[in-house]
Amino acid sequence: MTQPTHRKRFGSIVLVAVLALVLTTLVGSPAEAKPRKGKDKxxxxxxxxxxxxxxYSIKGKLSGRKGRKVQLQIKWADGWHTIDKAKTKKKGKFTITGNLDWYGAHKVRVFAPRSKGSRAKVFKAKSFKIAVPWTPRGSKSSYLRMNYKGVNFQWDPCKTIKYRVNPGYAGEPAIAFTQQAVELLERATGFRxxxxxxxxxxxxxxxxxxxGTxxxxxxxxxxxxxxxxxxxGVGGPGSLKPARRKSNNKVVLEIKRPGVTMNMAYAxxxxxxxxxxxxxxYGLVLIHELGHAFGLEHFADNIQVMHPGDRPPSETGYHAWYEAGDLAGLKAQGAQGGCLKPYRNRGRYSAIDLTNIPDFMRE
Incomplete structure (x- = not known):
């Protein structure tokens, strides 16, 4: 059997795949409330x-009635989004615990919405820094985002990616294996x-x-x-639809049906x-294809996972983890850019001919 020229990338129009970073339901930005002095801490x-x-393990005290709602929020380009919730207990005390494994530095704050007899309360934000568990190789500029006529492809980070696995020729072990790869994508992008x-x-x-998939x-x-x-393997963003970013009204092509198909003929x-x-x-191939599914193109630096061919090993061998350029590209494609909204204009993008975008690109 001839060794393959490696992975194909499944392009745009009709394809299909994953990631619940421990971020819970995302909520739009609440009305801003200025910090005020008092017993709250x-x-x-x-x-x-x-x-x-x-x-994280966040503790505090809040004035007002017992059972007052408290939200943990994270800052995106379009404002604050709720990632966790709690309620005050006796004497207004509250505790919020959970996981935040999204690589990078993120502004996080505690916010208490207005309640009966109590004004809204916002605590000063803190910077949370989540480190990558390995040392990424190469340059942070070594990535390329998919685009069509200058319009970038983008998943809406306000939508949870509901994904399924077809274990097929790999059998039941493929389920947990795939979930592990999707978790890596979550940590790099902030997607749920x-x-x-x-x-x-x-x-x-x-x-x-x-x-529902x-x-x-x-x-x-x-x-x-x-x-x-x-x-x-092949992977890509599937069908595309014009949309806009809420933060700056910029037009993007929203990724609607990302997907990956792996070839077990090369087991x-x-x-x-x-x-x-x-x-x-196969793990390295899989995270490469997931990169395509969420908007990353091939890049010439052979150290990066998104390189289309053979890449050199690290000192300890081959590892299925993203390198510096891959991580920077996935961050650019990720949740920090904020949510999308429908493209409602009758402009040139409302009639964009997506059929001209190739389905596949061979590596």
Whole structure:
């Protein structure tokens, strides 16, 4: 069997896949309230850690009736978004604990909405710094975002990515394996994901997903799909639709059905693992294709995961983790840019011909 020229990238119009960073339901920015002096207080506790090693533990005290709502919020380009909630207990005390594994520095604050007999209260924001568990290689400028005529592709971070796995030729172990890759994507982008079960769908066949599914990752074989021949995997953003960013009204092409199809015909060449001392793995291919699914193009720096061909190993071998350019690109594609809103104008983008965007790009 001839070794493949590596991965294909599944382009735009009709494809399909993942990520619930521990961010809970996102909520629009509340009316701003100025900090005021008084008995109210908050302690943010530890605000810096390595992703996956610990979480936040925030304690405070708030005036007003017992059971008053308290929100933990994070700052995006379009304002503050709620990521966790709690209620005051005896003497107005509250505790908010949870996980924040989103790589990078983020402004976080505690906010208490207006309640009966109490004004809204906002505590001074803190910077939370979440470190990457490895040392990313290469330059932060080594990435390229997908675009069509200068219009970037973008997932709406205010929507949870509901994804399914088709274990297919890889069997049941593919479910947990895929979830692990999606978690890595979550940590790099800040997107929320939710695994909603298995499926028989295969993104590369361009058929609709079942109701309530945003993304599918399928483990198939080139014996079933000729488009997989000479590709370890294909991935892409699926159907696209004009939208605007709420923060600056800029037009983007919203990613609607991201997806990845992996080719198990090369199981003899690519270990079903995330790390290997001697060769690239299916895990490395999978996170590459997930990068395509959420708007990253190929890039020439062969150290980066988004490089289209063979890449050199690190000192300890091959690892399925994003490098410096990949992380910078996923951050640019990620949640910090803020939510999207419908494109309601009758401008040139309302009639954009998305059929001109190629379905696939061979590596």
């Amino acid at each position: 908050v302690s943010y506790g530890t605000t810096s850690w390595v992703a996956g090693t610990q979480g 994901t939710k695994y909603v079960g298995t499926t028989t769908s295969v993104p590369i066949d361009r058929k609709p997903f079942q109701k 945003d993304m599918v990752i399928a483990w198939s074989n080139q014996t079933d799909y000729a488009d997989l021949v000479q590709a370890v 003899g060449l690519y270990p079903f693992a995330f790390d290997d001392p001697a060769t690239e793995t």
